[in-house]
Amino acid sequence: MKKLIVFFWVLFLSSMAFGQSLDYARDQFSLGNEAYMKGDYETALNHYLEAETKTEGLAINYNLGNAYFKLGDIPESILHYERALRFDPSNEDVQYNLSIANDMIADKIEVLPKSKLQIWWTNFRYSLGPDGWAEICIGLALASVLLFLLYYFGGSKALRRFGFFGGLVTFIFLILTYTLAQSAENYRYAEKSAIVFTDKVDVKSEPRGGSVNVFVLHAGTKVEILSQEGEWYEVEIASGAQGWIYQDELRLI
Amino acid sequence: MKKIGRHSWIAFLGLVLFPLFSWGQGATLTATVDKNPVSVNDVFTLKITLTNGKGNIETPDLNDFRVVFGPSRSSSYRIVNGRQSSAITFSYTLRPKQTGTFEIGVAKASVDGKVLTTSPIKVEVVKGASSSSSSASQGSRGATQSSAPKSTNQNLMVRIQLSKSNVYKGEQVVVSFSLLSRYNNIDLGEMDFPTLDGFWTEEFPEQETTWEPTLEVINGMQYRKAILRQLVVFPQRPGTFEIDPLTLSANVNRSFFNPGESITVRSNTPRITVNALPDEAPESFNGAVGNFDFSATVDKTEVKANEAINLKVKVTGSGNLSLIDEPDFQFPEDFEVYDPETDDRISVSTGGVRGSRTFQYLIIPRYPGEYTIPELEFSFFNTNTGKYQAAKAGPFNFSISDDAGNVPAAGAPRAKNIVEQSGLDIRYIITDENLLRAPRSQFFGTPLFWAGSAGPFALLIIFLIYHQRKEALDKDVRGRRKRGASKMARKRLKAAEGALKSGDSQLFYQEIFKALYGYLGDKLGIPIGELSRQKILAELQRNELKEATVNDVMYVIDTCETARFAPVTETSDEVFYNRTAELIENLEGRLK
Numbered sequence: 001m002k003k004l005i006v007f008f009w010v011l012f013l014s015s016m017a018f019g020q021s022l023d024y025a026r027d028q029f030s031l032g033n034e035a036y037m038k039g040d041y042e043t044a045l046n047h048y049l050e051a052e053t054k055t056e057g058l059a060i061n062y063n064l065g066n067a068y069f070k071l072g073d074i075p076e077s078i079l080h081y082e083r084a085l086r087f088d089p090s091n092e093d094v095q096y097n098l099s100i101a102n103d104m105i106a107d108k109i110e111v112l113p114k115s116k117l118q119i120w121w122t123n124f125r126y127s128l129g130p131d132g133w134a135e136i137c138i139g140l141a142l143a144s145v146l147l148f149l150l151y152y153f154g155g156s157k158a159l160r161r162f163g164f165f166g167g168l169v170t171f172i173f174l175i176l177t178y179t180l181a182q183s184a185e186n187y188r189y190a191e192k193s194a195i196v197f198t199d200k201v202d203v204k205s206e207p208r209g210g211s212v213n214v215f216v217l218h219a220g221t222k223v224e225i226l227s228q229e230g231e232w233y234e235v236e237i238a239s240g241a242q243g244w245i246y247q248d249e250l251r252l253i
Numbered sequence: 254m255k256k257i258g259r260h261s262w263i264a265f266l267g268l269v270l271f272p273l274f275s276w277g278q279g280a281t282l283t284a285t286v287d288k289n290p291v292s293v294n295d296v297f298t299l300k301i302t303l304t305n306g307k308g309n310i311e312t313p314d315l316n317d318f319r320v321v322f323g324p325s326r327s328s329s330y331r332i333v334n335g336r337q338s339s340a341i342t343f344s345y346t347l348r349p350k351q352t353g354t355f356e357i358g359v360a361k362a363s364v365d366g367k368v369l370t371t372s373p374i375k376v377e378v379v380k381g382a383s384s385s386s387s388s389a390s391q392g393s394r395g396a397t398q399s400s401a402p403k404s405t406n407q408n409l410m411v412r413i414q415l416s417k418s419n420v421y422k423g424e425q426v427v428v429s430f431s432l433l434s435r436y437n438n439i440d441l442g443e444m445d446f447p448t449l450d451g452f453w454t455e456e457f458p459e460q461e462t463t464w465e466p467t468l469e470v471i472n473g474m475q476y477r478k479a480i481l482r483q484l485v486v487f488p489q490r491p492g493t494f495e496i497d498p499l500t501l502s503a504n505v506n507r508s509f510f511n512p513g514e515s516i517t518v519r520s521n522t523p524r525i526t527v528n529a530l531p532d533e534a535p536e537s538f539n540g541a542v543g544n545f546d547f548s549a550t551v552d553k554t555e556v557k558a559n560e561a562i563n564l565k566v567k568v569t570g571s572g573n574l575s576l577i578d579e580p581d582f583q584f585p586e587d588f589e590v591y592d593p594e595t596d597d598r599i600s601v602s603t604g605g606v607r608g609s610r611t612f613q614y615l616i617i618p619r620y621p622g623e624y625t626i627p628e629l630e631f632s633f634f635n636t637n638t639g640k641y642q643a644a645k646a647g648p649f650n651f652s653i654s655d656d657a658g659n660v661p662a663a664g665a666p667r668a669k670n671i672v673e674q675s676g677l678d679i680r681y682i683i684t685d686e687n688l689l690r691a692p693r694s695q696f697f698g699t700p701l702f703w704a705g706s707a708g709p710f711a712l713l714i715i716f717l718i719y720h721q722r723k724e725a726l727d728k729d730v731r732g733r734r735k736r737g738a739s740k741m742a743r744k745r746l747k748a749a750e751g752a753l754k755s756g757d758s759q760l761f762y763q764e765i766f767k768a769l770y771g772y773l774g775d776k777l778g779i780p781i782g783e784l785s786r787q788k789i790l791a792e793l794q795r796n797e798l799k800e801a802t803v804n805d806v807m808y809v810i811d812t813c814e815t816a817r818f819a820p821v822t823e824t825s826d827e828v829f830y831n832r833t834a835e836l837i838e839n840l841e842g843r844l845k
Contacts, residue, residue, distance in 0.1 A: 026686040033684050051689070059688040066682050097679040134697035138705035145709035152717065174706070181697045 025054035032063065041070040058087040062094055069101055075220040077101050079195040082222060082253045086188045090123040105220030126184050133181030137174060144170035194233065194250040196221045203243030207232030214243040223250070280306025282362045282369035284313075290377035293349050296321055299357060301371065302342040306364035310343060313358035313373075322346035327445035327500075342443060349378040408435040410476070411501045411520040413447075416603075419526045422491050423542030423573050424636045425605045426525065429483045430499050432462075433469060433476035440504040442515070444481060447497030452486035453576060455601045485606050487542075487573045488527040495524050530634055535641055539580065541633035543572010547644035549629050555652045558621050562651070564614040566593070568631065571607040574599055579612050580631055585624045591615040618653045625650050731778045738775035742768045742837050746830070753826050761826055762816035765833050769809055772837055776844045786810060798843055805836050 032047030045067040052060055065080035081098040085091065114122075128136070147170055150163030202213040207229040215237075217223070223235035226242065233250060236242045281304050288297040303310055312324065323345035349355070357374045409432075416427035430446065441462075468475045481499075488494070499520040507513025530542070545568050552563045568577055575597065584590045591614065599608035618624065625648055632643040696702055745768030752761040774784045777792040789810075793803050812821060812829065821829070 022689065022691050025689050029686040029689055033682060033686075036682050054692070055689040056692040057688065057690050059683040059685070063682040066679055069679050093680045093683075100677060100679050130695055130697035134702050134706075137697075138702070141706040141709045145713045148713055152720075178706070185695065185697055 021054040025051040025060075029055075029060065029063070032067070036063070036067060036070075041067050045071060056087075058084045058091060058094065061087070062091075062097075065094075065097060065101070069097065074101050074104050075195055075197050078105070078220050078222065079251055079253060082193070082195065086253065087129065089126045089187075101220070106218035107221040125180055126187055128180075128184070130181045130185040130188065133177050133184060137177045137181060140170050140174040140177060144174055193222055193224045194235070194252045196223065196245070196249060197251050198249040201245060201249045203235070203241075203245055204232075205243060207234070207244045209246075211244070215241055217245075222253075225252070280304065280308075280362075280364045280369065282306075282310075282360065282364075282371055284357070284360050284371035284374060286357070286374055286376060289374075290379045291349060293352050293378050293380055296346050296348045297376075299345045299347055299374075300342050301360045302340050303362050303364070303369070304340045305338055306362070306369075307341075308362045308364035308369075310341070311361040312343060312345075313360050313371075315345065315347065315357065317355040317357075318347040318349055320345055321348050325445060325448065327443055329442065329444045340443070342445075344445070349376070352378045352380055354378070407474070409433070409439070409501075409503060409505065409516060409518050410471075411481070411499050411518050413496055413499055413520050413523050415496075415523050415525060416605075418524065419528070420488060421528050421542060421634065421636055421639075422488055422530055423540065423576070423634065425485050425487055425543065425572060427483065427485050427603055427605060428496075429603075430481040430520070432479045432481050432501065433471065434479075435474065435476055436505040438506055438508065438513075440507060440513070442502035442504060443500075444502075445500035446482065447499060449486055449496065451489050451492075451494060453489055453573070454487075455485045455575065455599070455606050457483040457485075457601050483603070485601055487576065488525070491527045491529040493524060493526045495522050498522050531639075531641070533641065534634075535630075535632040535643055537580065537630040537643065538632045538634070538641060539578045541568070541572060541577045541631070542636060543570055543574070543633060544635055544637055545570035545572060545631075545633050545644070547631040547646060549646035549649075551626075551649050551651075554650060555654070556618065557654050558618055560617070562616040562618065564616055564626070564649075566612040566614070566629065566631075566646075567609055568611075569609040571605050572633070572636070574606060574608055574610045577610055580629065582629055583627055584616065585618075585626065587618060587620045587622070588624065588626075589617045589619060591617075618651065621653045621655045623650070623652055734775040735778070738772050739837065739841050741775065742772035744768075745771065746834055746837070749830060749833075753830060758820060758826060759816070761830075762813045762821070765830065766810070766813035769806070769813075769833060769837065772840070773806070776840070796844060798840075802836070802839060802843065805832075806840070809833050809836060 028047045028051035032044040032051065035041070035044035035047060045064070048060065048064045048067055052064065061080040061084035065077040065084060068074075068077035068080060078098065078101050081094050081101060084094045085098070088094070144167050147163045147167030151160050151167060152163075154160035154163050196217045196219055199219050201217045203215050203217055205212040205214050217237070221237065223233075223237055223245070226234040226236055228234070229244070231247045232244045233247060234242065235245050235250075282302070283304075284299065284301045286297055286299050288295065291297045299315075301310060301312060324343040326341065326343055328339065328341045354375055354377050357376060359373055360371045362369045412429075412431050412433060414429045414431065417424070420426055428449075430444075432441075462479050462481055465478045465480070467478075469478045470476070481501075500517060501520075502515065502517045504513045504515050547566075547568055549564065549566045551565075553560075556562060566580060566582075568574065579593050579595070593612035593614045596611040596613065597608065599606055599610075627648050628645050629647045630643055630645050632641055634640075635642045745764050749761050749764035749768060752758075752764055770784060770789075773779070773789050773792075774781055777789070777796070779788055779792060786807075790803070790807065793806060809829075809832070812824075815821065
């Protein structure tokens with residue numbers, strides 16, 4: 001019993017600390033917005049960076065991307081727009097600004113066109129985020145249990161049958177929703193892609209400095225990370241070309 | 254080298270000669286020189302004359318000579334026996350450059366589509382003093398009269414009269430060329446009107462030269478007067494100008510017996526002073542000098558888009574109307590305005606030039622809406638007051654409605670304004686700080702999430718297990734009773750056997766009854782409180798036992814009930830005991 005009390009006390013304190021740091025982040029965010037509105041992007045950026053230590057999500061990354069863009073740091077702005085998209089891949093403002101930033105970098109990579117269904121599926125999967133799907137999970141769990149209870153204690157045969165099949169279907173949906181939540185979480189936090197930060201990078205055929213240069217990338221280009229070998233990342237660009245890049249040339253999204 | 258001549262005759266190439274009346278005979282073109290041969294120090298005159306026609310005269314190449322004066326243009330017309338004839342003459346005063354024989358080339362004139370040419374003239378230039386004048390005109394078909402000009406002649410005078418001699422630039426001046434004669438008989442010959450450089454001229458309408466009805470008296474002598482020509486001139490630049498004299502040749506006193514006397518007279522040379530306009534001209538001033546009224550009208554103020562509107566701007570009055578440029582107005586952007594049509598109604602008379610000049614603008618509004626043409630301003634220099642004066646008209650308001658699918662009136666396709674993104678920039682930041690969230694504050698995957706999603710199932714399973722256990726427990730109580738039923742029955746039967754041996758008949762039947770009743774209650778799962786004859790009967794029948802067995806059970810129960818009150822006589826106690834034991838054994842096999 002004593003242990004339980006200690007546990008709750010710790011939980012309460014930590015939630016208090018969380019709340020305070022979030023307030024700090026919000027203050028910094030507002031100060032940054034004021035500076036941005038006046039056109040003082042340098043100050044805005046500093047406030048946003050301060051806020052970033054205590055928060056995450058679309059808004060902070062989007063504004064950071066804008067501030068970097070205004071200061072002419074295109075690779076940083078692309079990195080933050082990409083991070084913002086992690087939280088809502090269908091956000092139009094982020095997509096628009098990212099496309100403008102992408103127009104300003106050296107590399108133009110042919111992107112394989114996506115079908116409407118693909119786009120819809122991506123948007124659907126990540127639209128609610130892990131938490132949205134998690135909440136639906138709980139709802140489905142409750143519904144499923146209630147339906148199973150109906151199966152056990154239903155008065156008539158029809159009611160019992162409804163309870164059984166309803167419960168089964170709801171349970172299957174619950175599993176699907178859980179999978180979606182997990183995939184949305186992976187998309188958000190699993191670091192599978194990166195932005196090139198060095199002005200000019202020779203992409204190598206092997207994770208070794210002396211190996212053959214396969215192609216050249218420039219600052220601001222997004223790469224998918226396939227694997228890691230020591231201090232080297234195996235990357236793939238949107239056109240499908242693959243190679244190895246030293247870790248210092250990249251920053252993970 | 255004098256360059257004047259070259260300049261002037263180039264200017265003449267495009268000259269259009271004024272029309273005259275009906276012509277008695279066909280047009281001819283002649284070229285004459287007044288001296289040939291000519292001394293190298295002398296000057297001579299080349300005259301190119303077009304008679305009875307109008308057209309452009311192309312002068313020949315005169316590079317072999319220096320042009321001392323000219324070309325001077327003169328025109329004349331005669332009325333002989335009611336027949337009119339006219340002549341236009343270009344005169345050049347030339348000086349030879351050196352001795353020798355030179356050819357003056359061919360002059361051309363195109364009249365009514367036909368090209369007239371002169372023959373070339375060979376001019377012999379000799380050394381020494383001027384030779385006597387002997388008119389040698391090769392190829393000339395017209396007669397020329399040459400005479401020593403007499404500068405003064407009391408009986409014949411020509412005059413140039415100006416209506417004003419001190420004017421502003423652009424102010425109109427009436428110039429009259431008049432003839433004063435005391436001769437009874439006069440044939441007018443060549444008239445050499447002065448060129449009026451620096452003046453814009455408006456000719457009076459052409460009219461016959463007639464003697465005026467009244468006589469004019471000069472120095473006590475009476476003269477007949479005729480107006481030879483009148484025009485209105487507008488000085489184009491400030492300064493003092495002397496107008497060249499008018500030279501007139503005439504043949505007087507010709508009669509049947511007398512060939513007449515040829516005389517030439519020169520007019521006076523009046524001076525005119527032209528003053529510049531004051532500096533403080535208003536912005537809308539564009540050169541109008543005189544006295545004007547200004548008005549502007551539109552034919553419609555409510556039209557559909559793409560329908561035409563006419564804006565008429567009218568300047569009425571007296572002054573340099575022909576020199577007024579179209580006013581510079583500000584029209585709304587969405588109006589398509591065509592260059593205005595200019596319509597002049599001008600009359601030239603001794604009062605000057607008066608009339609009106611109208612600018613008609615065709616305006617096509619392209620889009621619906623409310624538009625305004627701002628106030629139109631026209632300003633001019635008023636020569637009566639010596640001040641600038643402005644006149645205003647408008648503003649005009651228009652209400653343009655949608656053209657409702659009309660075909661554009663002017664046939665022009667309706668140009669749509671495409672909203673173009675001119676500047677490329679990123680979109681604005683997010684300003685709502687409440688959208689911020691703590692890092693990794695994700696709900697998914699937290700214990701709370703698991704409690705919420707897996708918890709209900711856990712509770713369900715726990716509940717179901719508990720429920721099953723309880724049910725199993727219930728079932729167990731009945732099973733124990735069932736299993737212990739025969740044991741219990743045997744115990745009671747033993748007690749009955751003891752009672753039988755001791756001879757207590759009442760107790761014996763009581764024990765038998767208890768044994769069977771308890772056995773059936775346990776075996777059939779009937780709670781003890783509910784045990785009754787009817788309940789047992791119903792349960793036994795439900796278990797589908799043989800009727801004999803059921804009857805046996807009922808017999809034993811009934812006998813036991815009876816034995817409580819009266820001694821049983823029909824059977825011995827031992828037999829009854831055995832029968833009951835047999836029955837229980839029998840039931841044990843039947844009831845599961």
